[in-house]
Amino acid sequence: MVLVPGNSLLTATPEEGRALALTLARHTIHNIQPGLDVLQGGRPNYATTPESLMRASQVEALEFQTIAAANNYWRS
Amino acid sequence: MVLVPGNSLLTATPEEGRALALTLARHTIHNIQPGLDVLQGGRPNYATTPESLMRASQVEALEFQTIAAANNYWRS
Amino acid sequence: MVLVPGNSLLTATPEEGRALALTLARHTIHNIQPGLDVLQGGRPNYATTPESLMRASQVEALEFQTIAAANNYWRS
């Protein structure tokens, strides 16, 4: 299971950077729990529970901090 | 579902930056749970539970850290 | 509901910066839950529960990280 698809944190745009951040988080979870059926089995629970959705967005926010800094916030 | 509306982290003011941070968090949650009815169904719960409101503000604080750094804290 | 009163992260002192950080968190929560009665209704719960008070201080710590960096830690 690749942890960093493309093996780079550099993206052309914030949108791509945001998507990469989501991918990093998902690949980490998939690395910890390789069973796709288990992960999909948990979705009806977390995808309908506000607290779980917020925690997922919290992880995304942390991952995006790293990607955004890596890309110098796409300022240029 | 666009993750970063406008595909830029740069805003004219802190107020706009703060609003963008809220938008990033909401679009991430909407990306994870596309069902607007599900999201709205959860609102009576999280919007009246102090712990959930605090977690939402925690995510906002993290997203705003990124936006503020991107805009060099609107110092100029 | 204004998210960043004064539309600036710059303050004269750490004390003002700390107060602004509290204000940012409160205005975010108020933005998510406009019902003041709902917010005040939750206070007897969160303001007497150690875990909730700690979570609130955690959000304050994150917001203050941003404000302190914006003001270059009031070093000068």
Added chain:
Amino acid sequence: MVLVPGNSLLTATPEEGRALALTLARHTIHNIQPGLDVLQGGRPNYATTPESLMRASQVEALEFQTIAAANNYWRS
């Protein structure tokens, strides 16, 4: 209730910086809940619950990040 005693983030040593970080967190909680009796009433609970102690140390870690950066990590 003063939020930042001494109105400065600068300390002579890491030890003083660490103590200031604890003070910032405590003053924030005291600002949210002015009732000392309420705060002391919660102590038998949080001070004997591992998860609560960990959350308190998490807040301290975040506050210390800010103080350490403010003092350039006391490198000189």
Added chain:
Amino acid sequence: MVLVPGNSLLTATPEEGRALALTLARHTIHNIQPGLDVLQGGRPNYATTPESLMRASQVEALEFQTIAAANNYWRS
């Protein structure tokens, strides 16, 4: 129990950096709980609970922030 295998935060690629971040988190947990049987005994629980998987990915995100900054985001 070594905390930082190789005693360096520098890696050749983001993929290796991401793996090192996972290792740091795991070695810390193993340092706190040396009993491998205890750790493995907990897996059926945390590896099938969405909230736990998210918390694990949150720790990974934090550790990766450090590794990525250490490697200047592998920009060169």
Added chain:
Amino acid sequence: MVLVPGNSLLTATPEEGRALALTLARHTIHNIQPGLDVLQGGRPNYATTPESLMRASQVEALEFQTIAAANNYWRS
């Protein structure tokens, strides 16, 4: 109870830095709860609960961010 043993964040290696981060977290908890018997009494609970172990590793990750930055990530 000393908060920062050695009163410095500078260490020779990442391994020592990682150990210092653990020490900072532990000394903070011990500062909040001076009762060693209470702390040891909580261990059978937190040291066998995945969520608690993850939270402890989260605090370690935050403390290590500070120590690593203080030591310029031991790049030289």
